[in-house]
Amino acid sequence: MQAPQQTVERSVIAIVEDLTQDWGLEAEGIEASTLLVEQLEFASVDIIQLCVALEQHYDRKLAFKDLLLVDGSYVDDLSVAQVAAFVARRIGAPQEARQ
Numbered sequence: 001m002q003a004p005q006q007t008v009e010r011s012v013i014a015i016v017e018d019l020t021q022d023w024g025l026e027a028e029g030i031e032a033s034t035l036l037v038e039q040l041e042f043a044s045v046d047i048i049q050l051c052v053a054l055e056q057h058y059d060r061k062l063a064f065k066d067l068l069l070v071d072g073s074y075v076d077d078l079s080v081a082q083v084a085a086f087v088a089r090r091i092g093a094p095q096e097a098r099q
Helices: 005-022 044-058 080-092
Strands: none
Touching (some): 005 044, 005 080
């Protein structure tokens, strides 16, 4: 069963908002198109913290390396929608497909 992307997107936004508040950043108006690096000034460690928070939220490993690495190189930036779509696919995939 595929998780509805809008539900996942709301969860990703809430987690990003929590993280930015914890870091003392003023991140108003986070939405699907918000870019983590360009607009929220996430560093690589921040993206890793987001990945860990999402894995804890969904209580499963999500293999984020498949999202973060393309052709052996790290991506430059990700939108909230890209993260949400990836998570929705992963939590909707059969267990053996995620490993």
